[in-house]
Amino acid sequence: YLGTSILTDSDSFQDVVVKIERPSYHKPFLGGFKNRITGAEFHNAGSQTIPKKRPDKGIQLFCRETQTVFEKNKPQQTKNTTSTQMTKIGLYVSNMSDKLISPGKYFTAEEYHKRRLEAVIVLQTYFRRWLAINVVQNLREEKRLRLAWEAQEELRRKKEKEDRLRREHERRLNAKTQEDFELLYHALELWRQEETKRINGTLTGAERKAAFCGLLEQEAQLIASIGRHKLNADEENQQKAILRFLNKCAQPKRWKAYDGKITEMDTQYTLRARELFEIYRSISMNDIPKDERIDVLLTLR
Known part of the structure; x- marks a missing residue:
């Protein structure tokens, strides 16, 4: 305990007893600084209160460090004493299991490396041959696929052309829409121009006038026929439009x-x-x- 006085009023003091508790643990050093002039040292403080104690659960707990075992394996070569026994006076050693080893042809390091290089060249030759065969086979397969694709494209274009010509022929024979009748009028105009050019190039005088009169009469008949067909087509289209409308409403x-x-x-x-x-x-x-x-x-x- 420590007694001290505290100023309560302007001229009165009060004695107070202060209880000092000694910490039961050592606080870690958190750094600090030193005054060069006075030499006083100041330490950084992390906490000035007693740490909170965990409640005792009645179970003994262990941290990870106490449960982890650090092992280290290090191989070591032990000494092995060996010896060789030879035949001598008073000692016989059987040579029935001995092997006779004869030295082969000696070759230098240059010859050894030369043989290795020749072997590597042989391996590279066969490997490059294998790569070349694969490349040629891939090119041959790509060529086959390309030719097959070109043949299919040619058939597709031919079929599309035939279908287009058949549709145009069908549209001219059975015109139903405005585009179909425009196609008919365009074909009629082309026919008139061709006939006019033929008449101008082959006939003269009265024959030319008679040919133009006949051409005009044919053109008028064709226009009248196209007009009648257009009226029938409009009536049929109107009937279909009414049916579609009624069907949609139903x-x-x-x-x-x-x-x-x-x-x-x-x-x-x-x-x-x-x-x-x-x-x-x-x-x-x-x-x-x-x-x-x-x-x-x-x-x-």
Whole structure:
């Protein structure tokens, strides 16, 4: 214990007893500095309080360092004493298991390295031959694949050309869309120009005028034929558009659920549209019996 006085008022002091506890452990040195003039040393302090004790659980615990075993293996060659026994006076050693070794042809280090170099050259020769064979085989396979691909491409281009010509011929014979009729008019214009050029190059005078009159008459007939065909195609296209529209109106409502499944639902409007679609399709048919047509017409009343 240590007694000291504390100033409480301007002229009064109070004696206080201070209890000093000695630490039960040695604090580590954390560094510090020294005053060169006065020589006083100052140490860095990490803590001034007693460390918190862990509660005793009644179980003896060990840290990792006390449980780890450090082992070190070091090989060591022991001495082995050997000896050789020879035949001499008073001692006989059997030579039945002995082997006779005769020296071979001696060659210098230069000859040895020369043989190694020749062996390496032989190995490199066969290895490079193997690489060359692989390269040639790969080139031959690439050539075969290239030729096969070119043949397939040629067949594909030929087939595409034939399909394109067949589609153009079909479009000219059975024109249905605006592009098909433009193709017909373009072909008609090309034909007119060719005929005009032929007439100008081969005929003169009255024959030339008569040929132009005949050409004009043929052109007018072709234009009229294309016009009639266009009217029929427009009517057919309009009929198809009406059927598509009615079919779309008669389709049930569809939506995609969270699990990816498609849900369909019929409403009163889709059911009515489907009924009207069936009636319209029945009326549009020309080969139905008279009684059925009368029944369909009665449903429209």
